[in-house]
Amino acid sequence: MNDPSRPVLPAEAEVDLRAISANVASLTRHAPSAEVMAVVKADAYGHGLEPSARAARAGGATWLGVAQIAEALRLRAAGDTGRVLSWLHVPGDAFTDAVAADVDLSANATWGVDEIAAAARAAGRTARVHLKIDTGLSRAGASADDWPALVDHALTAQADGLLEVVGIWSHLAWADDPKHPTTDRQAEAFEAALDVAHARGARPEVRHLANSAAALTRPDLHYDLVRPGLAVYGLSPVPDLGGPADFGLRPAMTLRARLALVKQVPAGSGVSYGHAYTTPRATTLGLVPLGYGDGVPRAAGNCGPIWVAGRRHTIAGRVSMDQVVVDLDGRPDVAEVRAGDLVVLFGDGRDGQPTAQDWAEAVDTISYEIVTRIGSRVPRTYLDAGS
Template sequence: MTETPLPRRAHAEIDLGALRANIRTLRTRVAPHVQVMAVVKADGYGHGAVRCAEAAVDAGATWIGTATPQEALALRAAGLREPRILCWLWTPGDPWAEGIEADLDMTVSGLWALREVTEAARDTGRRARIQLKADTGLGRNGCQPADWPELVGEALKAEAQGLVRITGLWSHLACADEPGHPSIPAQLDVFRSMLDFAEKAGVEPEVRHIANSPATLTLPETHFDLVRPGIAMYGVSPDPALGTSAELGLRPVMRLRASIALVKRVPGGHGVSYGHQYVTPDETTLGLIPLGYADGVPRHASNRGPVLVGDRVRTVAGRIAMDQFVVDLDGDLPEPGAQAVLFGPGDGGEPTAQDWAVAADTIAYEIVTRIGARVPRVYVGE
């Protein structure tokens, strides 16, 4: 057997061993009866949904979560038959019938969705698995408390007719990543009230859930029957206020590498990249990194993004362009093809996704999720 050569321009190394370890760590944060849903929306937060879902299930996750039905159906098409899959972001005309045939759990937040899923159930001749989502204060998807009695009542009628099975009741927290935020107990009070109403009306859910990554890590009162870690399973801290990845017992799963495409000497006073927002202060060497905003490197990190070249962290020099950016190497002369590491776990001296988030005035979620399809994923730790 011969090893497959690594992509020469750039690649994102995905450590599935680290992902499995993160799932096991998250399982230690919840009671033995509480199940773990591994959220793999947005192509596994940029890490690859299928491979990450398989690794998470191997480590003990019993549910998979996606945003769109298309994401969920792609997992089934890839052969993931065992875990339950919940998808929650449905729009009118979406593939309800295909979701029923694929044995998905489908979120219903309003009467229009209940009408569409029951019609699909009649057409397929199969009972749909649905979960009712409550808006307990986030103000996005979910049913408002004032409309909850009608939605629950109509869903129970559909269940009595054999069209649906109400498998879950759930909601989402707005400020779980802000320790002590008053919205957290307020949302929990509303959630418990809406659960109580639905269960007294006759709903017998398999799972009740509200906890995302930060709640899984820090708010045991939110765990109920199931937790839904997303960013945490990829080893990224939901927020620096909760602690670093290492402090939370997590290891970042993605390492973004590139080969230096060109190294050259330039005189002092030389402009670099569009707009000459960086001008060399003295004679120096420049290194060309063949990644840009088309690959997901945030343009907002121009003149600020950190990159490890050799044993030193350099800074992006000038604007990040569509396909490339430049670093000032301060006279060093690495060979073309030498490695540059934009981010990784940090234990090799490289920057982290959080460092890039600070440089781009964003959150680490966006840094890993936006790495585009032009960057091959290379899986290790299988």
Template structure:
């Protein structure tokens, strides 16, 4: 087959991520409606799970989210610098960090320990302002949060500083460990532990404005965990946190991200050709190979070698052989089953798929299953050298 190159459109690169922020906006609206009267926090940490911090934060707020959440202080300050004034929580920082800019910017800071409380208080005094804090209880995840033994002392000290005007306890919160398995008894146990933590807080005169426990999975499957506020990350971007139970379309969600690349080379090879490093894939017949210029340096998981799905010219094919640092190969076939493609044609690694009426298109969940991981990792690991483009933004 002769190769007839069809160059990529002007202004585009070898590959791109396209994020439909209209889908983010619609997902936020659907989640907000589902949890009402509870409020919705849009979790936009890690560059909005790779989807773009500022475009997705704005779209989520337009869709009905009234809170934003990020892991790291720098993310929170970037949102404030961009003019976003919505209530905003950040929760991950080590001792010795500069918390004063957060207090000045009215960013809510999570507190899980005595040292964190004292550092927030010191920052509030330096800023001459009251710090907004959310006290975090460890209810069973054994990650962040004060333990059951530490919790009463943390609440007591927080109440003291609140009485002095150094802090305002805006929230009490925790995080679920097994919400993606709704039948797991640990979910009810954590709700009970959270209720106990709230009771201790009330006994010390701490009555938070918002209580929040539910993540995306609990938001969709466990109404008892909703309280005053739910925190949605993955679902906001249209991906399912419970793939064994429901696809995005079943939950009223549409995936927002599409990853594609332009074939860098298309060539014929004879039967018996060993493809890519290690020769783990051998062509059975004379066939056509397509070279996709994306690799593990771009976030394509090497563990999906031989299995990652790709859509070329409306036909699904899988990675042939190993994923390399910058590229991988797909076998386009031969004879009546061959995919008619040329260099410059688009290859779609994943997109909305069936949720957007394109059942042949692979999804991030398909790649997660091929790589033995979760869709969270697939979308958030994409490298900076893959250009991003956003569609569906409001004027």
């Protein structure tokens, strides 16, 4: 029964924290020789930073990973005291706050080492630093030519007692294809970088390279720590090789809404802006109060799947800022559909409901983007062990 003391939500993203914990536990079994860093950047891929982090810890994550220092400080403010790594910074960032909060920091260049060392001096404590080598992604990380100088610079600051080089790491470009030669070349470059660092005196606690895909499919790349992101939330990083269940994962987010209107229209009715869809017959239309302002891809017009009345339907016409329309086909079994009925845009796929992967394929993107782009206007509701 509905709780009369609570307003009915037009739409919600329900996050099953039990699934997140179970997914992390499954990942620890996939990488038994390594620790697990649950990546909770970007508001935990849209699932909610603090509750998702707690669920990941409960599932066995000994580390948490974020991009920005502000995300790491939110975790500390929420009471997380375990290891947290932040890796995407700019000159003048909040390094002092991060060091004071015992947040591990990544350095890609000597300027980063200098700013972290200055922050350590200001905070009055030794900073924990992970040096990043670019092994072929050509994004963050020192180039092979710059790597020796970065290592030497960091070890000088370590000798001064300002920081400790606790990690060496890199990121993979093509791990969603486990047999792609790029991954092997990156592994070779990573080994070479480790050799250079070791020869210069670095003795890191952790070496880490594997993302979700490599954590699941490349045990040779697990090293001391794996960094799953998407898999933490129960989505497959290698959909061509298998769905979530094939890897012991369960999608944690279900995006649902309540129909705002159900009405009959005649054949030939133009639907939504530009009449990109015209009803081929007399039919029933349902109005769903979610649009691109909530993170529904505008490209999902005439192709985004929605579960209504026990079967899949497709968005009719363009996606608007706040709403989409679905053609219910005028079939007899939808005659009882009413405003207020629940519909599902994506979930765990049980009983044939659409998944985030289905949406990704419909709009030619990846499931990462589907869940991460769900906006703040959509309330997150949580299921936990007490639910």
